[in-house]
Amino acid sequence: MEGSRNSRGRAHENGAIEGPHGHLKRAVEDALLLRGSRDFETVEAYRAFLAGVVSRRNARNRERIDAERAVLGALPLRRSDGFEETLVRVTSTGGFSLRRVFYTVPSRLVGHRLRVRLYDDRLELVAVAVALTGCATMSGWSTERFFVHYCVCERWP
Secondary structure (H helix, E strand, O other): OOOOOOOOOOHHHHHHHHHHHHHHHHHHHHHHHHHOOOOOOOHHHHHHHHHHHHHHHHHHHHHHHHHHHHHOOOOOOOOOOOOEEEEEEOOOOOEEEEOOEEEEOOHHHOOOEEEEEEOOOEEEEEEOOEEEEEEEOOOOOOOOEEOOOOEEEOOOO
């Protein structure tokens, strides 16, 4: 999906969304401070923590949310893709750059093109008929090197 009303890279054109997003980030920060620790046992525990913060923030708007839900249409029959797909070429150093982050891959892939599916919490790499999965992503604009472990599948599902 691509935005149709905002210019790419122009954050000031998206103020109606960025303002509440900033408020939510501050609420999460406050909840983490009250919790006393930023460590979670599992990803599911962290997601449950975030869901609790969001539900508390939405409680004051419950009537408006319920009124909007009443007029929402049915979801499409086919689920939309939850990823962004791009093609990258593995450099002679055994890696590739994606969104200003350098990722390494096995050296046998030097010179090959990879199809990268970028999800919100992971990368999936596809090279010819071999699927490389299980790569975690890095958020932000970090340029640190990121080494990953691969699980090679026999065929792509």
